[in-house]
Amino acid sequence: MARLVVISNRVAVPKARGVAGAQGGLAGALNSALKANGGIWFGWSGEETDEFTGSINYVKSADGVTTATIDLEHQDLEEYYNGYANSTLWPLFHYRIDLAKYEREFGKGYERVNDLFADSVLPLIENGDNVWVHDYHLMPLGDCLRKRGVTNRMGFFLHTPWPPTNLFVSLPYHERLVRSLLQFDLLGFQCDAWLDSFLHYCWKELGAVVDHDTGKISLDGGTTIARAYPIGIDFEHFSSKGDTGEARQAQQRLLSSTRHRTAMIGVDRLDYSKGLPERLDGIARFFDRYPERVRDLVFIQIAPPSREDIGSYQHIRATLEQKAGQINGARSEVDLVPIRYVNKGHSQEELYGFYRAAKIGLVTPLRDGMNLVAKEYVAAQDPEDPGVLILSRFAGAAPQLDCDGEGALLINPHSADDIAHHIRLALDMPLEERKARYQKMIVTVRDDNVQRWTENFIADLAEVAG
Incomplete structure (x- = not known):
């Protein structure tokens, strides 16, 4: 050999x-x-x-x-x-x-x-x-x-x-x-x-x-x-993280802190290719269109810093902080904020727990070679009560996870209207449809490892x- x-x-x-x-x-x-x-x-x-x-x-x-x-x-x-x-x-x-x-x-x-x-x-x-x-x-x-x-x-x-x-x-x-x-x-x-x-x-x-x-x-x-x-992804290795105390603690932390609201999560390196400002614009559009649902949904964006000595990356961080602050300023109450912006990394065990607790995964790159966060999100779901994956059609993972229209909800990440529309669909999706979509996606995530x-x-x- x-x-x-x-x-x-x-x-x-x-x-x-x-x-x-x-x-x-x-x-x-x-x-x-x-x-x-x-x-x-x-x-x-x-x-x-x-x-x-x-x-x-x-x-x-x-x-x-x-x-x-x-x-x-x-x-x-x-x-x-x-x-x-x-x-x-x-x-x-x-x-x-x-x-x-x-x-x-x-x-x-x-x-x-x-x-x-x-x-x-x-x-x-x-x-x-x-x-x-x-x-x-x-x-x-x-x-x-x-x-x-x-x-x-x-x-x-x-x-x-x-x-x-x-x-x-x-x-x-x-x-x-x-x-x-x-x-x-x-x-x-x-x-x-x-x-x-x-x-x-x-x-x-x-x-x-x-x-x-x-x-x-x-x-x-x-x-x-x-x-x-x-x-x-390394499916077996990542799935084993769900058995750890760190993953279970992370899941429980998120669930207990959301106060019965649905958690929607995004996990991305802080990079302009990930479509993060456009993502926040879509979430703002959702809350503008459905203001009563601010008590139904909380969005958690985890965005570790990246290439901090390059000017375009400094700009994207400042833009995100400004947009998150504007949305929270307009929509927060004394007992809730609609967006949690976390500018640091987390272990795989913690991420597994966060994915498991979140009923919507929001993955909206403007362009991505593949995007393994989308696959990790699917791998971490509970088969009996899985979340919904909203995925940019411009991610390399989209052809695999679309599953002929029966897997991820594909969106145009440049369109705030499209993002807002699919957040509503995901939030209101019945359990049987969520399970059917998950079962389609998990096959490729597990087998095409x-x-x-x-x-x-x-x-x-x-x-x-x-």
């Missing part, structure tokens, strides 16, 4: 009791794949250094999985991570070209750090290894490794959306970036919509021969296969390049 070399911007470095939990199910699935196949996980340590030396920090976990990390200089992080990755590619890939910054130094830093990654990981790659690179931070890495003589099977998975061609061409040197991606043998996307956008670009802008049935892209004598691999996603990608990588 071929070894597996996983390369990502950040690495879940093993701790004394196993893999660090910050990256959740993905870290667990990749850790399991590395354990089964042998190999190494390589990436940035999360630490800064005054001078890059190329020295590698090795950590070996109790189950034999090795991580290898490098430290990066401050300038590298500013240009590669805060700059090109998160101020250029991230907004562009989420259709926000108005927020994308096209700075020459950002691009130079991005390519420089990908070269550093290639130089550092090169000695770790052995003949016969399968190499699996992750996400938008490292799109040129396949080309960097090929130029250094690596002939191994190499795959790449993009965790974000891929934008339509007419948006992507706004990126300077967009052809060079995509040509570097085509040095991988296998490209994975979260859903068919993002895959179709990529295939269209390759056909229209590069003149590649594209087979839409197989995902085969032929260009300049080389071939790459591109396919959709919808990522899932992160382990299956990992196994499918690795199996296809061996096949397409075999």
